[in-house]
Amino acid sequence: MEIMVFFSLLLLVCSVSTNQTEADNEILDQQISNQQAFSQDIHAVLRELTASVAVQKVEIRTLKQENQEQEAKLESQKTEIDQLKLESEEQVAKLETEIDKLKQELQVKQVAFSASLVEQGSRETGPFNTQITLIFKRVVTNIGNAYNKHTGIFTAPVRGVYHFDWSVHGYGNIPVGGVLFRNGEHIFVAYESQTSGSVTASNGASLLLEVGDQVSVRLWEGARIYDNHNHLTTFSGHLIFTL
Incomplete structure (x- = not known):
């Protein structure tokens, strides 16, 4: 069990x-x-x-x-x-x-100048054995500033045709004469000679100038010129047209 x-x-x-x-x-x-x-x-x-x-x-x-x-x-x-x-x-x-x-x-394009030899008083210049550049001191017009009153030389600022006039005055039995020069080239002469009294010679020319060409008036060799307050001896020029 x-x-x-x-x-x-x-x-x-x-x-x-x-x-x-x-x-x-x-x-x-x-x-x-x-x-x-x-x-x-x-x-x-x-x-x-x-x-x-x-x-x-x-x-x-x-x-x-x-x-x-x-x-x-x-x-x-x-x-x-x-x-x-x-x-x-x-x-x-x-x-x-x-x-x-x-x-x-x-x-x-606006170029013109006009000047006379002396600024004031009176003065004779010459005669000399060689040509000298005349310095026109009394500047009445110089539009474009192409004329230099310290050197007497005009420098073309632009290519073109320019016209120049110059007049020289003298007296006595010594000739008066001024020659227009372009750079070193003789262009025209203003010349007169007489035995007594006052004498004036003048001339003009139109020139083709390149930029930088120089134009001046030289005293003729052996000549004598005179200027006073009446401004008898002068140099002028202006641009006619550009090219």
């Missing part, structure tokens, strides 16, 4: 143990299943994050490229603006130069 009770108890314990093991196994299987599902969820999230990061990287590269293109475009526009500014400044400078040139041409 006792043996049968023992076996019954043993069977009961085994049955309980088996049931507990199966229950534990089910719980364990459920936990493993839950962990696998969780792991799958994590992998899915990681894949989504990886894909999102990849997309963001592409977007960043695109934005960076667009930014570089914008910077390049801005730099190109800046270069164009600088070029336009430079061209504008060059155009302004060119216009200013042309305006100054036109002003200068307008001014040099």
